[in-house]
Amino acid sequence: MAAPSPHLLPDHACLIVHGTDRPGIVAAVSALITRHEGNIVAFDQYSDDPTGGDYFQRVVFHRPDLAAAIPELEDDLARTLGGGFDLQWSLTDQSTPKRMAILASKQDHCLLDLLWRHRRGELPVTIPMVVSNHTTAAEDVRTFGVPFFHVPSVPGPDKSESEEKILELLADNVDFVVLARYMQILSADFLDKLGVPVINIHHSFLPAFIGAEPYKKAKERGVKLIGATSHYVTSDLDEGPIIEQDTVRVTHADSSLELARRGADVERQVLSRAVLWHAQDRVIRHGNHTIVF
Amino acid sequence: MAAPSPHLLPDHACLIVHGTDRPGIVAAVSALITRHEGNIVAFDQYSDDPTGGDYFQRVVFHRPDLAAAIPELEDDLARTLGGGFDLQWSLTDQSTPKRMAILASKQDHCLLDLLWRHRRGELPVTIPMVVSNHTTAAEDVRTFGVPFFHVPSVPGPDKSESEEKILELLADNVDFVVLARYMQILSADFLDKLGVPVINIHHSFLPAFIGAEPYKKAKERGVKLIGATSHYVTSDLDEGPIIEQDTVRVTHADSSLELARRGADVERQVLSRAVLWHAQDRVIRHGNHTIVF
Amino acid sequence: MAAPSPHLLPDHACLIVHGTDRPGIVAAVSALITRHEGNIVAFDQYSDDPTGGDYFQRVVFHRPDLAAAIPELEDDLARTLGGGFDLQWSLTDQSTPKRMAILASKQDHCLLDLLWRHRRGELPVTIPMVVSNHTTAAEDVRTFGVPFFHVPSVPGPDKSESEEKILELLADNVDFVVLARYMQILSADFLDKLGVPVINIHHSFLPAFIGAEPYKKAKERGVKLIGATSHYVTSDLDEGPIIEQDTVRVTHADSSLELARRGADVERQVLSRAVLWHAQDRVIRHGNHTIVF
Amino acid sequence: MAAPSPHLLPDHACLIVHGTDRPGIVAAVSALITRHEGNIVAFDQYSDDPTGGDYFQRVVFHRPDLAAAIPELEDDLARTLGGGFDLQWSLTDQSTPKRMAILASKQDHCLLDLLWRHRRGELPVTIPMVVSNHTTAAEDVRTFGVPFFHVPSVPGPDKSESEEKILELLADNVDFVVLARYMQILSADFLDKLGVPVINIHHSFLPAFIGAEPYKKAKERGVKLIGATSHYVTSDLDEGPIIEQDTVRVTHADSSLELARRGADVERQVLSRAVLWHAQDRVIRHGNHTIVF
Structure with missing residues (x-):
């Protein structure tokens, strides 16, 4: 394929x-x-x-x-x-591709970008599965020849049930996991049991606008650039070692909806670079930093 | 001149x-x-x-x-x-130049950049004076035909004495003031008495790294881009309306000294754009935002 | 859809x-x-x-x-x-979407990017058809609910037969046409009969590297940035009014294959911005220039 | 100093x-x-x-x-x-600074930028002299403690007389030469006799707009970005190995004067990076290419 x-x-x-x-x-x-x-x-x-x-x-x-x-x-x-x-x-x-699972949600721009880059041969990985808490992307994912699993996120703070199901799917099947706008916080326990690196894309220029709704916060602060950050996930939200970041110019006339649209372009670029570099063994973690060769 | x-x-x-x-x-x-x-x-x-x-x-x-x-x-x-x-x-x-005073400190990159640009005719302003809390730049400033005044910053939290002296120099002589890496916090009382817009350059991509030593903080966080922000000064530190921002790529190999060197290039670009736009009446303040035409 | x-x-x-x-x-x-x-x-x-x-x-x-x-x-x-x-x-x-046809070839990155953006509601257009001189993208296109027509490019300089077929498909059905890496030169006669604007994406920073194989030429010249240009098509190859351009940094270590991969990211960004602005009536042609509001 | x-x-x-x-x-x-x-x-x-x-x-x-x-x-x-x-x-x-001469003309932005960076300690060089075909910058240069020599460019195609004088000044006194918007074509004979590397800044994104008046040509072509290129000088005009390039966004509303003003900012950034990398022995010439480590 x-x-x-x-x-x-x-x-x-x-x-x-x-x-x-x-x-x-x-x-x-x-x-x-x-x-x-x-x-x-x-x-x-x-x-x-x-x-x-x-x-x-x-x-x-x-x-x-x-x-x-x-x-x-x-x-x-x-x-x-x-x-x-x-x-x-x-x-x-370097002839052996790493096995990369993708966790996704409703927003499909990062997910589709990774699937499509993989199909073009841009990423030295295999994609054994996509797991999503929504079913919206199922058909798209399967069109790329990739298995799709739906694990709904149960409401409330206790995510252990859905995390358990995801762990069963991932265990021993993957070398690293990408959160392609998954929008759920993973517990320290989950990360510990998973035991492989997890790469996230956050839709702001960290450490600005940590947490939820960064584009709304960016609009409120009146910034003239918005950004995206890809980082390794740790148990501290949005605090893990940064792999890659980038920014794009915006103006007073851009609504927060327009910020989200422009930001989506930056997000998929930043995430795909981080994934490529990780898959090529170019990234060394060192405390809260990364060395990217 | x-x-x-x-x-x-x-x-x-x-x-x-x-x-x-x-x-x-x-x-x-x-x-x-x-x-x-x-x-x-x-x-x-x-x-x-x-x-x-x-x-x-x-x-x-x-x-x-x-x-x-x-x-x-x-x-x-x-x-x-x-x-x-x-x-x-x-x-x-639009044939009348605005009168722009510059407040400076030891770091000369933003100060000299504004003086050069003015001499080349890039900025529709006159520069009636530069006020600094150090004497290091005196000779450079006077070479440009611009009066230089030294007002030392007294140690301790009470800046009223030096602020008083600066106010006497600026009063009725200027249409706006630029803090070219002045590195002193101006009191609400000073801003109130001054009564004209004050433009600052902060050496980070706000709202990341508010306050002192942003390049040191950037190095500690391991960011892959550093930035600079020019904003109107209000009594809330680093919280005033943003006029312009920009970023530049850095790597793990850059020391915080090297971040400062590269950042200096971004700072002077960002500040000079903000000053030009203000001098051309392109910037409208609206609450904590700016509209830049 | x-x-x-x-x-x-x-x-x-x-x-x-x-x-x-x-x-x-x-x-x-x-x-x-x-x-x-x-x-x-x-x-x-x-x-x-x-x-x-x-x-x-x-x-x-x-x-x-x-x-x-x-x-x-x-x-x-x-x-x-x-x-x-x-x-x-x-x-x-402004409530009426423009009808946009896409002409494509084997390279699918610009084509798919436009189809994705359209599905997300980013582009105020309808897409009545994709016409390609290869069949490779047929299934992908139809997955988006968009009709796909295959019109092979006959070898040799005389393209009148395939141009005739394309004209029959497009006539009165479209408001503008996008060449998403179509890689065929359209005759002045075709453009004349078509009678609607045609937007192209050229994979270089025009006017550098006009014509075929710009990434190969860029590698040979040893440039440190590569770019992409979206422009209105005229009968002069790569000489039409430029709508949008952008560049990305490369190094001596990037092969011309790697230049093509990185360039693809710039191409789809540049083309999508040009298409959006055209669809919003933001672009006015004036001789060989554009005014983009 | x-x-x-x-x-x-x-x-x-x-x-x-x-x-x-x-x-x-x-x-x-x-x-x-x-x-x-x-x-x-x-x-x-x-x-x-x-x-x-x-x-x-x-x-x-x-x-x-x-x-x-x-x-x-x-x-x-x-x-x-x-x-x-x-x-x-x-x-x-690496403890021995290279001796860098600067050849300049009327435009002073690149010249002053290099002198100022040198004074700040950004460049591991000494500057034994500035040679200019105009006297306008003499006082500025000497303020930096650098000797200034005036060698007028004689009109007409034969530059041998002024080249002879420049050679006498430079011979054995310098390790490399920077053309900081010198605006004169150096003969192959001059380059041969000089025998050290010469670095130029060209005010366009080469190979676009080779030769004179690139900003005017950029305005005529209606480009949406302008650029600057620093390269080693060879006897082929604007064809030498490229060390560094960059671009900046412009619009239809920018006059060619405004392009020149914005371009000046890019020129001094690009030239200063090229000079730093050369002075640090980071650049290896290989045919018409450079490897920049």
Whole structure:
């Protein structure tokens, strides 16, 4: 159904390394890749304090017959980076798409944009399911060949019943979850049990206009730009690490309905960039920040 | 010294009208201008609720020998708009520059930018003085042929002494005041006695990062864009009506020092646009909002 | 099928006036609207040379029972504007959607974006048909409840046969035509017989990279921004009046495939804005320029 | 006079490497730095074709007592990179500012912006001189403590006399030259004899509006954005490798004078970014392209 994504690279691995900065990490990592016959095609590195802070690195390398070589690579990485260094690492095969579930609601612009980008091959993911608390998008989603599940949001503060049902659907089936204007707050318990990253799109330039109805608040404050923010979800509402943001110009003449219409364009752009970068292992979380390579 | 500004238009008047919307205002205003031999060259109009809200209008017209005609125009405006309509109005001669004072501190980027633009003829203003609580910029300012006054900010919460001195300098000498990174909070009493509009530049995208050290806060929050906001000053800190805003992209690799450097570029752009529009009578204040034509 | 568009305004008329500037036009037009019991809700005016150039005006007014009043309004307009003035005018009922046909090819991003926006009520149009020279989008289009017609482009320079078929489909059925990456040059004869405006999206920042393969040319030149341009189609390739343009930042690391992917996002934004403004009668053509109110 | 630039880094070296891509370059370079006791603080790498194209790398490392270590580092680099690899390299001490001359004309916005940024410490350069073909900026330049030389441009196509004088001033005194709206075409002979990079700012979004009067041409074409381009100067007018570009929105109502005013803001931003990146050794020229790390 979907076009093959040019972001899925056969025999390419992505190695993420982060931890305490120390001289010699670049040399150790690149020597390791070279002795396993890898050819580095992209190398990004960032130290937040050159005199002894944290170290972050993303390296993509090509290695013929990568799958067969991964066990030995991982052994060597454990030895090399676990030894003299205080580093965490992860190695991913860039030919394997991540499995992305989408949680949606009535507003369909972010949902449809992700489904359509996936069909064009823009996103190196598979989409095993869309879960929505409304049925409005069911036919559209299935037209894209993606399973659709309806889990209504029960009224009131206790969301445990619907969260339970969503967890059953997602468990072990997905590598990350996108909230495409899902408009429900997920409990800390849900996030904990889910155990995979969750990416949200908030329809304001955070930290301005946290919480409900940001376009209404933006109209009331009389701002001259509106924005959107994509971030990892934590148990603190709208406080998780920001992956991407953007803004667009508005005027006094734009109603809050018009702000919402223009904002929708920014939201889908910002969310799709955040999703692409996450799927490409370009984003490293560090406390409440992200490093985006 | 300064080049003549192309924004100073001989024999052109700007008429601002606002108040309760009612049918027939456009017709009444344009008929009035026509019967005084004016030719309309720019007409902007906005109604915030077509079914009976507020009406805002800016019209620029050419009228040979304008100065002689102004008394009769004003009489007719008072009759026409004060009668059947519930409207406020102001008529300004577009060949007369507004007198703009600048209050500054140590940071010179906004101050110098306004002085440069003025010298190039970009701003239809005169600059009768710069007042600063530091002496660092004195020589630069005087090079532009602009008087410089040093009024130190006394430490502690009571600013009445320095405010008193500033008021003596400004009183009756200025039509509006620009805070070019002045970094001092002005008391409600000062604003009241001053009696002319005051325009500030805040170094964040309001309402995000209100108050002190917004670049430090932006770094801590991990935002991917920083911004600047120019607004009219009211007694509520950073809450006055916004005239203009803009943002610029930053990354995880930018220190808060680098955020300040990039932000400085946005600040001076945003402030200079706000000052230009104010000087051209393009900005109408309405509660906590602005209409910018 | 589609949501009702908030841009369709019952009992609202849009009056476009343009021609030689002369004192008194605003007064004459607004007096006319007032005596027909219209209430002006938006008024935009532009003169390209205040000392005697061309005059452009767009005014939207509310008039209860508009449909019944239109004949008298038109009579009065003909008398008033045709008399002492040298002006052209058109009056449109803002509750009547324009009929928009889309010509498409294999690339579906602009096509689907317009269909989505229409379904959401963002565009005050109806879409009587999509005509494509490929069948790939047929199912997608019909899912939106829009008829799809396949007219293959015959190879070679003579396009008269396929143009003939397209003309038969469009004739009298549409108010304007959008080329959503149609990728075929339309002959002057076709445009002449069609007799309605045609809006194109070109995948470069015109006048840079006129003609075929602009992303490839952009890569070869090593530009740091790519863009898109929406313009009215004339018989001069890529030379028609520009309605809207935008750009997006790229780097040396982006392949021409990646430029095309990023450019697609700009294209659909730019095209949708141009279509919206045209459908709202906001765009006045003047020689090779547009005035966009 | 000028504030110390945070971009001047004591005991930091920048190593640029480029040439034919081959496996093992990253490992060889990082091992070399490690064995000379360097700690890598920034590492950027780009391969234009992972299956065997060109390789580009910028690495910044800290090494206590760098100056003493440079001869050995250079010997080792010559051995290591000149041996099995087909690579060019250059090593620069990041505590040494580059010497930047500015050539200017009557338009002062780019000139003053560079002088002011330098005084604030934003640019890791010294400015040994400004050469202008007009005397208008002499006093401003000297106020910044920078020598000013006046070399008039003789009329007619033969510029050899004034070029000769400029060459005498610049020879051996500068590491690169900036044309801050110099508005004169430099001969291939001049560029050849000068022998250091020359950076220009062109007041359009190249390749649109090559040559003279781009704002006038932009007005005639009716574009909705204007731009600026900074590029290395070659003997082909406006065809050199692009370092940076940006655009800003304009409307039908902006005269070509207003385009020039708005464009000036974009020009100084674009030029200052290009100059900063060049001074930081972030820009690698490759044919008609640049890689900007």
